[in-house]
Amino acid sequence: MLPESFLPTNLDVAQLRSSCATCSLRELCLPVGLNDQEVDILGEVVSYKRKVKRGSYLHRTGTKFQALYAVKSGFLKTCILEEDGRQQVTGFHMTGELLGLDAISTELHTCDAIALEDSEVCEIPFAKLEEISRTIPSLMHHFHKIMSREIVRDHGVMMLLGSMKAEERLATFLLNMSRRLAIRGYSESNFNLRMTREEIGSYLGLKLETVSRAFSKLQDEAVISVNNKHIQIHDLQRLKTKMGNSSCAT
Amino acid sequence: MLPESFLPTNLDVAQLRSSCATCSLRELCLPVGLNDQEVDILGEVVSYKRKVKRGSYLHRTGTKFQALYAVKSGFLKTCILEEDGRQQVTGFHMTGELLGLDAISTELHTCDAIALEDSEVCEIPFAKLEEISRTIPSLMHHFHKIMSREIVRDHGVMMLLGSMKAEERLATFLLNMSRRLAIRGYSESNFNLRMTREEIGSYLGLKLETVSRAFSKLQDEAVISVNNKHIQIHDLQRLKTKMGNSSCAT
DNA sequence: CGCCTTTTTGATAGCCGTCAAATTTCGTGG
């Protein structure tokens, strides 16, 4: 613990208490749709931040669930692994997104969450969130929307895994990354991937070699440029057509 | 509207008002963990039932979301379809399970729900559910668990679609059906499937012919018997070993 | 009972996984 002289000044305290209020992610994250007073209440609940170094775990499968995490900065993956060693990446998570929703059901984490770059997350004690959401209907409602959105996202991935070919999967993946980056103010056509080919492959139900080949093919067709982890999308429209035209003719 | 003389008698009113209280699915459905008084409150919100004939829609993609549905009897599938005609079954739903969770996010249904046999569902107006869950914390909490469980289930399907071979997928599917039927008091080793090979295939990311072949293979190995839609599981243990032993040796 | 849907089974083709090796990139420590 720090000595008292190192406690935050009043200004710092104000910043802490209103961490959600002043957070640049306010419009992306849990506080969406709340008024200033409600955001302050939420901000008191969300008082702890946690740094997660690249490669280290935010949480592990089987550990007790106590809090959701909102990504404040950085990039993480979640993955489940079977007894037999098979691993499945279930998601990649950017700023403003919530982790831990799967753990509510059993109060145990059902997946590992691992930082793919140095990251910072806000800890949201779940019991407290439920408590204050009783008095802030719009918070409760938005939380339900977030959970629902995760279900919709998963259904989209099921569709992808169930009926798309390798190139379609990768195109869908790239466009998804592009869109999410654009929402956050980054370039939609020029970005660096944080994950390896193997992690992309696990997410897309493909082997890393197949991912690599699909990248090369899209590059040969001049739709994108690939330089290791750096991606440049030359033709967004054409990339979109790659998403869903495998079995048009039927 | 019915004339007053057709309003329910007192006895009927009592049965209606306590529909959740007397429902045989009380321990499987939304009221889990509620005391009698709370179940009564919930029962007032869940006052409408709807019959859905085999083959007809409970809801369609794109229509306005107003209520969740709890399956009271019967069996339904949910599926999404892309512009290009590709279809993906996202789930099969038995008694006590909740439909419509995906629609909360956009207030539009993101999938079709179709009855695979004559079914009956309880309509749960979502706004009212949120309203009463403010005063019944255990209801709110259980609802969150249900949504979370759906996310976990979807992640399991992603794992299945992403890394299992045809025979493993089918074994996983059969064991899932078996377990869910057992919970509901039916035989775990002797049941009728309600869906076609094509629907199973869509759910499992396989073509119907591949599903049929996988059935035949399991039958040749004397693990199950297949007679069209009737399934008999002879060796549950051996079926379980089929779930996850494709790439053990690595 | 008859038609249509569903299911099964076979033959073939194609996509992707597997194995392998070369090359590049990245992290760490000197």
Added chain:
DNA sequence: CCACGAAATTTGACGGCTATCAAAAAGGCG
């Protein structure tokens, strides 16, 4: 800052699993 070794990526060759096409058989509904 550079050098080294490990990790990641790319590319090729080949094989296997599943999709596709086809046809026959079985089942179900009006």
